[in-house]
Structures are given as structure tokens and as C-alpha cells.
Amino acid sequence: MDEYLLIESQGPWGGPGADRFVADATRLRRAGHRVALFLVENGTSAAFTGADEALRELLEAGGQVWVDAFSTTHRAFAPDRLLPGARLVDMDEVAGKLLEPGVRGVWH
Template sequence: MTRDHPAERYLLVATQSGATAERFLADAAALAGAGERVRLFLAADAVALGIAGASAGLPRFLGSGGQVWADEFTLAHRALHAAPLMPGVRTTGMGDLADWLLEPSTRVVWH
């Protein structure tokens, strides 16, 4: 398969939890498993997915090569900053999200 933009990368922003979030994670894992460069940012309700044992889909996404960051402000605001995050989940802020949004060849999906 030939791509028009071989340097494309995907930034997926998850803001929901529950069944719809798990479906979103399954799609993200399929995208990463297909060899795409996929970065997932957890914000709002979705930060809870980054807590160890909270999501079935997040380990699959990480295992397929995806990268995960959880919003540090939301974690602190919801008193989750001390909760154990799933291995492979990093914390970062909205400033980094803004930088990633502006990277050339980044395709953004906000959920």
C-alpha cells in the first residue's frame, strides 16, 4: 500500500469512559497494529482509563505499539494524581497537546 503522506501520525484525544471509550480504544489498537504511529491523549472522563486495571482496551492499545499520555491537570483535579497508572501511561499537560496538534502531518480524532 502506498500512502500519500508516509510521515502521517495520529493523535487521538479521548474524553469519555465506559463502553464507547473501549470501542474507541479497540479502533486505536487496530490502527496502531496496522503499523500507524498513534498517540492517545486521555483527558476529562477518559483519564480514569489510565489507572491500572481500569480498562481492558488500553493494554491492547499499548501492546500494539500505541503511546498513551494522561492529562496531569485532570488527574489532579479529580484527585487521581496519586493513583497507580497502567505501565506505559505517562502524564503530560495541555501545552504538549497543543504542540502535538500543530505538528505537520498529524491527523486528529477527538472523542
């Protein structure tokens, strides 16, 4: 089983690419791979109340949704409105994951 850390920096309004990237994450998870989707910069906007259904599908499939705490703070998003199941992370956790053997990082 492979492990992926997918990194999304675009928000849902940026076009269909972000939704397709999340759908790719869900497909990987349903194929049995471990998947964490890290939302950074404008991508963090997808992880709050009213977020895209695609993130809920990823969580329901057993994937993880990580949201950059720094980006969230600088965009004045309220952490209490975070999508249930998503969690705030700092860059040290992201860097640690990328340095683990066998983890494949993919940036969109």
C-alpha cells in the same frame, strides 16, 4: 505512515463508545500508523490500576497512552497508580503534537 492523536474525554462507564475508540486506536497502530491516545477529563479514569484491557493492548501494539495531568489532579487520582506505560502530559505537549505537520487529531 500516518500519525494520529486520538482524544478521549469519556470514562469507561459512559458506554461502549470509549472502548470502541480505544480499539480503533489499536487497529490504526497495528496497521502501521503512529498513534497516541490522549485521555482527558473523565477519560483519565481508564488509565489507572484496574483499567480496561483495551489500553494494555494499545500499549503492547506500540501505541502511546497520554493522560492529562490537569484532569488527573482535579479528580484526585494518584499518579503512582497510573497504568504502566501510560504517562502524564500537559496541554502544551498536546498542542505541540496537534500542530506538527501530518498529525491527524480525532476527538471522541
